[in-house]
Amino acid sequence: MLRIHRKGKVGDARRFTAGRFTAGRQIGGRAVARESGVITRNLRHLRVFLAVADTGSVSRAAERCHVTQPAVTQALNKLDRNAGGALFDRGRHGFRLTPPGRVLLDRVRRAFALLDPALGEIAPRLLLTATLSQLTALIALRETENFTLAARRLKLSQPTVHRAVSQLERESVRVLFERTPYGIIPTRHTRVLSQCAQLALAELNQADADLAELDGREVGRIVVGALPLSRSVILPRALTNFRALRPVQDITVVDGAYGELLAGLRRGDIDMIVGALRDPLPIGDVVQEPLFNDHLTILCRPGHPFADRKGLSPRDLCGMPWVVARRGTPARAQFDACFDGFAPTSIIETGSILLMREILLTSDHLGCISTVQADAEITKNLLARMDVDMDRVGRPIGLTTRAGWLPTLGQSLMLRMIRTAAAEARQGAA
Secondary structure, eight states: OEEEEESOOOHHHHHTOOOOEEOOOEETTEEOOEETTOOOOOHHHHHHHHHHHHHSOHHHHHHHHTSOHHHHHHHHHHHHHHHTSOSEEEETTEEEEOHHHHHHHHHHHHHHHHHHHHHHHHOTTHHHHOOHHHHHHHHHHHHHSSHHHHHHHHTSOHHHHHHHHHHHHHHOSSOOEEEETTEEEEOHHHHHHHHHHHHHHHHHHHHHHHHHHHTTOOOSEEEEEEOHHHHHTHHHHHHHHHHHHOSSOEEEEEEOOHHHHHHHHHTTSOSEEEEEOOSSOSOTTEEEEEEEEEOEEEEEOTTOTTTTOOSBOGGGGTTSOEEEOOTTSHHHHHHHHHTTTOOOSOEEEOSOHHHHHHHHHTSSOEEEEEHHHHHHHHHTTSSEEOOBOOOOOOEEEEEEEETTOOOOHHHHHHHHHHHHHHHHHHHHHO
16 A cells, blocks of 8 residues: 655554454464564563573573563463464574574564663663553653643543553653643653654564565555655656565655654654755764755746746846745755855745646746756646756755664665666656
8 A cells, every 4th residue: 555645644553553363374383373563562572582582591581581481481472473483493402593583583672772771761670661551652742742632642541641651750760741831841861762662663563574574475564755856756666666566565655844754754653765865964863875966957837938048047037036945955055056145036935846837837937946856847848948057066865764774675675666766867867
């Protein structure tokens, strides 16, 4: 399924989606039903799994996790059912990881590497006691700053959410929220814990997808943040090519302002952003991959008084009305720099090519957009390219992802399709 979101949040639907029951494999000679795409989010069970992987022993894992040996066995059995196969080979010399076990171990380690430092900073005891329900309540309250709104978001009762957050607060040695007349304000430690918990849950979602790959199944949703250029040039081609290889993989495209997409990327709701890169890098926990340099093109309607003029300079057009990108975007900064202090005064700002096109078609406004975007308009004979000597430095177009992110096979394929589509767009604009 392909979903298009416009300036909407996809996190809640993505983070806590349950899968369907499907046929499983044999474990210990018995058939085991599998919950497709639903590795348990029971943090204690996952810590038990880590302890068994580290020690190779049920008894030592029980001692480390302060639980009984039957509790360890029960946790492993549940994880086996979720994974659709045994996570350990159990022999005379202890427990050894199977291929599914190694896949899950990598993701669980990454999840706790993100979560545990934030929990330990608030209270070391939370490493043993914090639960998923408590963390999801904290995330919702941090985002809404209101218990009633948080409960509605999670589709729970207000007392349930209040109780979950209160349990965390009782264990904490630091203040999590400040109650004010204007709402419940999260402290810095709460904001850090909330983001780390969201990223840890994203790793577990990716564990579901990794395990499904072992069975040849397409599980999990790929979420792409789309900036304006990518929506009309790169993504249509990349998505079409991806769908030919993965016919049932869920894909969600979220478009919006850069700041909104960046926030979604950093909390794990978005996997990658495609579009203009930022200089300097906006924050240290993301990385940028340049794909090509794009340049600006001036457009007008066919039949515009300036359509056939040759050798124009930006200064010649300073008095014309314009439709251009919003302030704060790389395209707008590039546009402003072309006028060398003689900026136009009649400007409509928009990030919509459709709106720009309609304004240009019904008036003498000029438009300034990416060359690869302009080529699509010109090829369809909708708008005309003007002969204007623009600055040729260009702006980098590429991918933005989280630092240290480990993509699933499906996400890696999407990245490959985007890189290929970008290379084709670059060649077409050359």
